[in-house]
Amino acid sequence: MSTAALITLVRSGGNQVRRRVLLGSRLLQDDRRLTLTCHGSTSEPQCSRFDPDGSGCPATWDNFGIWDNRIDEPILLPPSIKYGKPIPQISLANVGCASHIGKRKENEDRFGFARLTDEVLYFAVYDGHGGPAAADFCHTHMEKCIKNICFNNSPGDSIDQNLQHLIWDHFKDLLPKEKNLETVLTLAFLEIDKAFARHARLSADATLLTSGTTATVALLRDGIELVVASVGDSRAILCRKGKPMKLTTDHTPERKDEKERIKKCGGFIAWNSVGQPHVNGRLAMTRSLGDLDLKTSGVIAEPETKRINLHHADDSFLVLTTDGINFMVNSQEICDFVNQCHDPNEAAHAVTEQAIQYGTEDNSTAVVVPFGAWGKYKNSEINFSFSRSFASSGRWA
Structure with missing residues (x-):
């Protein structure tokens, strides 16, 4: 996670932005560009980096090697910017x-x-x-x-x-x-x-x-x-x-x-x-x-x-x-x-x-x-x- 991406998130979000919002701000352009067809059929659901298996479930932080999705907490934006990587808030x-x-x-x-x-x-x-x-x-x-x-x-x-x-x-x-x-x-x-x-x-x-x-x-x-x-x-x-x-x-x-x-x-x-x-x-x-x-x-x-x-x-x-x-x-x-x-x-x-x-x-x-x-x-x-x-x-x- 680059510092530039986190700064962009601060400008567009706020300190309670959820993880999917961060994913969206980081990967939206790639998602539009890299949409794929599942099972070779245009009539079936499409999958993307947000939905890699076409299941309809959004990608989790763990898919990107950051942290597991079982702790449903927002990120701490100032520390994330300071350390250059997303850090979850501990409630x-x-x-x-x-x-x-x-x-x-x-x-x-x-x-x-x-x-x-x-x-x-x-x-x-x-x-x-x-x-x-x-x-x-x-x-x-x-x-x-x-x-x-x-x-x-x-x-x-x-x-x-x-x-x-x-x-x-x-x-x-x-x-x-x-x-x-x-x-x-x-x-x-x-x-x-x-x-x-x-x-x-x-x-x-x-x-x-x-x-x-x-x-x-x-x-x-x-x-x-x-x-x-x-x-x-x-x-x-x-x-x-x-x-x-x-x-x-x-x-x-x-x-x-x-x-x-x-x-x-x-x-x-x-x-x-x-x-x-x-x-x-x-x-x-x-x-x-x-x-x-x-x-x-x-x-x-x-x-x-x-x-x-x-x-x-x-x-x-x-x-x-x-x-x-x-x-x-x-x-x-x-x-x-x-x-x-x-x-x-x-x-x-x-x-x-x-x-x-x-x-x-x-x-x-x-x-x-x-x-x-x-x-x-x-x-x-x-x-x-x-x-x-x-x-x-x-x-x-």
Whole structure:
């Protein structure tokens, strides 16, 4: 798709022009010139580049190698012009989400998604431990924190007035606004962690000092630039050509670099009765938001980040999951389960329910974001086996 063709589309269309309009603006002249007769008979329907098989159905974007037609969204014209190729608009109405309590007394998982600006979308999952306080705090304030760092917004009325000064005191020193989304997410994680620490120490509730949460946050800019930041063992997976691309790496004491940092800071690793390593015998991860009592033992809030450009002809979806799913269902299984579903909401429920069927007892949360190749890589041979080996699943898959 040339930039000239897209500029022509802007002049003749508007930002809600559908894909067939773009096809028309690009191929109208060729269609008039290259009309062919099907089956060698002038009495039968004619076929063209719009209707290559004479079926009466219009050509899809996938016929032209751009993206699959199962996601019925208009293109984003400014980003399409910027990148020189059509980019579909990702609608929040099509995002799927599900959260199951499992066999726990309380669901400490939280998730969210929002449009921060016309260009930037936000998706997140948080898996709380030691109570839901830290996960609730992140769920409530992370979105606003990112907006403040990116766009220099004041806290506004959307933040609890009792916490407004705690958070804005950190943001005001971050001017001018930051454009690099990896830096934005790193700053947001660190500032939220500081704000929660101040909130916990001013609170009469002493349990907040041992409350913590994982955090996996994704920002999508212009429908094509995907940036993910994570602490803990919640995950982000991109499904490309039907195969999982892991965008996060678990922060667990099994990692040599993480274990060395814990030891250098004076912490220690202890194994529980089932052979799982924990920091100071308490925490199964080496990075988190909150867990204030373990900060001096090397548990940090700085996330690892990853940036990737989407290929809408190949990328089907992004899925964010908490460890209630990750410990029981491996990345390829998640891709396979989602690819069998008709829509992202059904897919999110299928993933969480499958984790329960496989035996998870933890809270299980999934957020599924569809991209251009949604529905393109279905595998009709997938078997939903309840007897597959535990060794093929879990955090090491």
